[in-house]
Ligand code: SF4
Protein backbone atom coordinates (compact mmCIF):
# COMPACT_ATOMS: atom_id res chain seq x y z
CA UNK A 1 0.00 0.00 0.00
CA UNK A 2 1.22 3.47 -0.87
CA UNK A 3 -0.67 6.02 1.29
CA UNK A 4 0.53 8.96 -0.84
CA UNK A 5 -1.06 7.37 -3.92
CA UNK A 6 -4.30 6.62 -2.07
CA UNK A 7 -4.52 10.21 -0.81
CA UNK A 8 -3.77 11.60 -4.27
CA UNK A 9 -6.51 9.41 -5.76
CA UNK A 10 -8.87 10.61 -3.01
CA UNK A 11 -8.17 14.28 -3.81
CA UNK A 12 -8.67 13.72 -7.53
CA UNK A 13 -11.93 11.86 -6.94
CA UNK A 14 -13.71 14.98 -5.66
CA UNK A 15 -12.76 17.47 -8.39
CA UNK A 16 -16.24 17.57 -9.99
CA UNK A 17 -17.91 17.73 -6.60
CA UNK A 18 -15.70 20.72 -5.69
CA UNK A 19 -16.79 22.70 -8.75
CA UNK A 20 -20.41 21.63 -9.17
CA UNK A 21 -21.61 20.98 -5.63
CA UNK A 22 -19.35 22.79 -3.20
CA UNK A 23 -18.58 25.67 -5.56
CA UNK A 24 -15.03 25.83 -4.23
CA UNK A 25 -15.90 26.88 -0.70
CA UNK A 26 -12.28 26.50 0.46
CA UNK A 27 -11.15 29.05 -2.16
CA UNK A 28 -13.83 31.55 -1.15
CA UNK A 29 -13.63 31.51 2.64
CA UNK A 30 -10.92 31.84 5.25
CA UNK A 31 -7.29 32.81 4.97
CA UNK A 32 -4.49 31.52 2.79
CA UNK A 33 -0.86 31.96 3.82
CA UNK A 34 1.35 32.92 0.89
CA UNK A 35 5.08 33.09 0.50
CA UNK A 36 7.05 35.64 -1.48
CA UNK A 37 7.46 33.11 -4.31
CA UNK A 38 3.73 32.51 -4.81
CA UNK A 39 2.34 35.94 -3.89
CA UNK A 40 2.11 37.31 -7.45
CA UNK A 41 1.03 33.96 -8.87
CA UNK A 42 -1.94 33.56 -6.51
CA UNK A 43 -2.94 37.23 -6.56
CA UNK A 44 -2.71 37.33 -10.37
CA UNK A 45 -0.12 40.13 -10.11
CA UNK A 46 -2.43 42.26 -7.98
CA UNK A 47 -0.55 42.07 -4.69
CA UNK A 48 0.04 45.83 -4.42
CA UNK A 49 -3.62 46.62 -4.96
CA UNK A 50 -4.70 43.92 -2.49
CA UNK A 51 -2.19 45.07 0.14
CA UNK A 52 -3.60 48.60 -0.20
CA UNK A 53 -7.12 47.24 0.36
CA UNK A 54 -5.82 45.20 3.34
CA UNK A 55 -7.05 42.01 1.67
CA UNK A 56 -3.43 40.88 1.70
CA UNK A 57 -1.47 41.55 4.88
CA UNK A 58 2.28 41.16 5.21
CA UNK A 59 3.26 38.87 8.06
CA UNK A 60 6.64 38.08 9.58
CA UNK A 61 9.22 35.93 7.75
CA UNK A 62 8.23 37.25 4.33
CA UNK A 63 4.84 35.56 4.47
CA UNK A 64 1.49 37.07 3.54
CA UNK A 65 -2.05 36.40 4.62
CA UNK A 66 -4.74 36.50 1.93
CA UNK A 67 -8.27 37.11 3.22
CA UNK A 68 -10.61 35.19 0.92
CA UNK A 69 -13.83 36.12 2.76
CA UNK A 70 -14.38 39.28 0.71
CA UNK A 71 -13.86 38.37 -2.96
CA UNK A 72 -12.49 34.84 -2.76
CA UNK A 73 -9.06 33.89 -4.04
CA UNK A 74 -7.97 36.03 -7.03
CA UNK A 75 -7.00 32.82 -8.86
CA UNK A 76 -10.50 31.38 -8.61
CA UNK A 77 -12.26 31.64 -11.98
CA UNK A 78 -15.77 30.22 -12.37
CA UNK A 79 -15.19 27.98 -9.36
CA UNK A 80 -11.98 26.56 -10.86
CA UNK A 81 -8.40 27.26 -9.83
CA UNK A 82 -6.69 29.04 -12.72
CA UNK A 83 -3.25 27.97 -11.49
CA UNK A 84 -4.11 24.37 -10.65
CA UNK A 85 -1.31 22.92 -12.79
CA UNK A 86 1.33 25.36 -11.58
CA UNK A 87 3.81 23.69 -9.23
CA UNK A 88 4.40 26.99 -7.43
CA UNK A 89 0.89 27.23 -6.02
CA UNK A 90 0.78 27.04 -2.21
CA UNK A 91 1.34 23.68 -0.53
CA UNK A 92 -1.97 24.08 1.35
CA UNK A 93 -3.79 24.31 -2.00
CA UNK A 94 -2.04 21.20 -3.28
CA UNK A 95 -2.92 19.15 -0.23
CA UNK A 96 -6.29 20.42 0.97
CA UNK A 97 -8.38 18.78 2.38
CA UNK A 98 -6.13 15.80 3.15
CA UNK A 99 -2.75 16.52 4.64
CA UNK A 100 -0.15 13.79 4.79
CA UNK A 101 3.12 14.03 6.67
CA UNK A 102 5.08 10.93 7.54
CA UNK A 103 2.66 8.49 9.11
CA UNK A 104 0.07 11.09 9.92
CA UNK A 105 -2.93 11.84 7.74
CA UNK A 106 -5.23 14.70 8.63
CA UNK A 107 -8.61 15.45 7.14
CA UNK A 108 -10.02 18.95 7.38
CA UNK A 109 -13.67 18.92 8.43
CA UNK A 110 -14.01 22.42 6.89
CA UNK A 111 -14.31 20.51 3.65
CA UNK A 112 -17.79 19.58 2.46
CA UNK A 113 -16.49 16.40 0.85
CA UNK A 114 -15.08 15.32 4.22
CA UNK A 115 -18.36 16.21 5.94
CA UNK A 116 -20.27 14.19 3.35
CA UNK A 117 -18.02 11.17 3.87
CA UNK A 118 -16.85 11.12 0.23
CA UNK A 119 -13.40 9.97 1.29
CA UNK A 120 -14.68 6.96 3.19
CA UNK A 121 -13.70 4.41 0.49
CA UNK A 122 -10.11 5.69 0.63
CA UNK A 123 -10.03 5.97 4.43
CA UNK A 124 -11.39 2.46 4.53
CA UNK A 125 -8.36 1.20 2.57
CA UNK A 126 -6.03 2.96 5.02
CA UNK A 127 -7.89 1.50 8.00
CA UNK A 128 -7.62 -1.98 6.52
CA UNK A 129 -3.87 -1.43 6.19
CA UNK A 130 -3.13 -0.64 9.82
CA UNK A 131 -3.98 3.04 10.14
CA UNK A 132 -6.13 4.01 13.12
CA UNK A 133 -8.41 6.95 13.69
CA UNK A 134 -7.11 9.19 16.46
CA UNK A 135 -8.92 11.78 18.54
CA UNK A 136 -9.96 15.06 17.02
CA UNK A 137 -7.54 17.93 17.47
CA UNK A 138 -7.79 21.66 17.07
CA UNK A 139 -5.29 23.49 14.92
CA UNK A 140 -6.11 27.16 14.52
CA UNK A 141 -9.77 27.06 13.49
CA UNK A 142 -9.58 23.55 12.11
CA UNK A 143 -10.82 20.38 13.68
CA UNK A 144 -8.46 17.64 12.54
CA UNK A 145 -8.63 13.89 12.46
CA UNK A 146 -5.47 11.88 12.60
CA UNK A 147 -4.88 8.49 11.18
CA UNK A 148 -1.80 6.83 12.51
CA UNK A 149 -0.34 3.44 11.62
CA UNK A 150 -1.08 0.87 14.28
CA UNK A 151 2.28 -0.75 13.83
CA UNK A 152 5.57 0.28 12.31
CA UNK A 153 5.93 -3.20 10.84
CA UNK A 154 3.55 -2.47 8.01
CA UNK A 155 4.95 -1.76 4.59
CA UNK A 156 4.12 1.81 3.60
S1 SF4 B 1 -14.18 22.56 0.68
FE1 SF4 B 1 -13.69 20.47 0.06
S2 SF4 B 1 -15.36 19.89 -1.34
FE2 SF4 B 1 -15.34 22.12 -1.16
S3 SF4 B 1 -14.07 22.82 -2.85
FE3 SF4 B 1 -12.76 22.66 -1.07
S4 SF4 B 1 -11.85 20.59 -1.23
FE4 SF4 B 1 -13.64 20.65 -2.57
Ligand code: SF4
Pocket residue numbers: 026027032042073074075076077080081082083084089090093
Ligand atom coordinates in the same frame (compact mmCIF):
# COMPACT_ATOMS: atom_id res chain seq x y z
S1 SF4 C 1 -4.67 29.25 -5.51
FE1 SF4 C 1 -6.24 27.98 -6.44
S2 SF4 C 1 -6.56 26.30 -4.99
FE2 SF4 C 1 -5.48 27.92 -3.90
S3 SF4 C 1 -7.11 29.10 -2.90
FE3 SF4 C 1 -6.66 30.06 -4.87
S4 SF4 C 1 -8.11 29.19 -6.32
FE4 SF4 C 1 -8.05 27.88 -4.50
